[in-house]
Amino acid sequence: xxxxxxxxxxxxxxxxxxxxxxxxxxxxxxxxxxxxxxxxxxxxxxxxxxxxxxxxxxxxxxxxxxxxxxxxxxxxxxxxxxxxxxxxxxxxxxxxxxxxxxxxxxxxxxxxxx
Amino acid sequence: xxxxxxxxxxxxxxxxxxxxxxxxxxxxxxxxxxxxxxxxxxxxxxxxxxxxxxxxxxxxxxxxxxxxxxxxxxxxxxxxxxxxxxxxxxxxxxxxxxxxxxxxxxxxxxxxxxxx
Numbered sequence: 001x002x003x004x005x006x007x008x009x010x011x012x013x014x015x016x017x018x019x020x021x022x023x024x025x026x027x028x029x030x031x032x033x034x035x036x037x038x039x040x041x042x043x044x045x046x047x048x049x050x051x052x053x054x055x056x057x058x059x060x061x062x063x064x065x066x067x068x069x070x071x072x073x074x075x076x077x078x079x080x081x082x083x084x085x086x087x088x089x090x091x092x093x094x095x096x097x098x099x100x101x102x103x104x105x106x107x108x109x110x111x112x113x114x
Numbered sequence: 115x116x117x118x119x120x121x122x123x124x125x126x127x128x129x130x131x132x133x134x135x136x137x138x139x140x141x142x143x144x145x146x147x148x149x150x151x152x153x154x155x156x157x158x159x160x161x162x163x164x165x166x167x168x169x170x171x172x173x174x175x176x177x178x179x180x181x182x183x184x185x186x187x188x189x190x191x192x193x194x195x196x197x198x199x200x201x202x203x204x205x206x207x208x209x210x211x212x213x214x215x216x217x218x219x220x221x222x223x224x225x226x227x228x229x230x
Contacts, residue, residue: 004156036221043118043204043221044157089156093217100145100208100217101172104156 002027006090006105013080013112021075021108023064023090031092033057033066033073034102038087047075047088085112117141118222120205126228133192135225137205145209146188147219148172148180151202160203163188195229202226 007022025031032051036044048057053068062077073090090105118139127133137146144165149157149172159172161180169180177199181189192199203225208217 041223043223044206044219045221046218049218100219101147101159101162102157102219104158106154106156 002031002092002094002103004090004092004103004105006088006108009087009107010109010111013110015082015112015114016079017112019075019077019080019084019110021088021090021110023073023075023105025071025073025090025092027071027092027094029094031094033064034091034093035062035064035073035075036089036091036104038089038107040086044089080110080112082112082114085110118205118207118220120203120222120225122225123223124226126230127195128230129196131195133195133227135190135203135205135227137188137190137222139186139205139207139220139222141207141209141220142185143207143209143220144185145207145217146182147206147208148178148188148190149204149206150174150199151204151224157204160190192227192229195227197229200227200229 003026034049035047037047038044048059050057050066056065064073064075087107087109089107091102121136147162148160151157163169163182166182179191205222206219208219
């Protein structure tokens with residue numbers, strides 16, 4: 001079945017460091033891929049998404065490219081801020097079923113220190 | 115005001131008690147979802163509903179039931195709570211995307227449930 005695997009956390013970085021959070025997936029068909037972010041005490045909110053191979057999603061300085069050949073959707077940011085400290089979830093949606101259901105990775109906690 | 119609200123935000127209960135978690139939305143979406151979040155496991159889908167008359171089980175529905183009282187309201191019940199149902203519960207809504215199932219889901223703030 002479909003699944004998503006993220007790198008283990010927590011990831012601890014200093015402010016202005018480069019961020020990569022790895023995400024790989026297993027899916028049949030042509031899934032859409034998402035990154036959601038959960039700030040402390042809040043629900044998840046969409047950070048970015050990509051709907052087909054080679055698409056790049058971007059938002060708030062974060063980017064991720066849908067790589068079908070490596071089944072990956074790694075999240076990157078060139079210079080992190082303390083305010084980026086949160087839990088990041090990679091997810092996929094099975095586009096062929098049109099159910100809108102999401103399958104989430106386990107989440108990666110990012111801690112950014114001043 | 116928040117688009118997706120959940121009540122209560124925190125609840126402590128005892129084994130065997132019946133618990134209801136409520137979700138309301140003002141986004142006008144037809145699709146609603148209940149997830150639970152456990153450390154190291156991400157979010158897992160409990161139930162989802164595409165309209166008032168369409169309710170479907172997710173991957174971990176055992177021990178749970180739901181009710182879609184109206185387009186805007188979707189409740190999750192634990193008929194007889196047990197300690198391993200201690201978790202953070204999220205409600206979400208979405209509208210059908212571009213025909214490829216590319217829905218963006220909008221989440222409530224969560225309910226932290228502890229079963230003693």
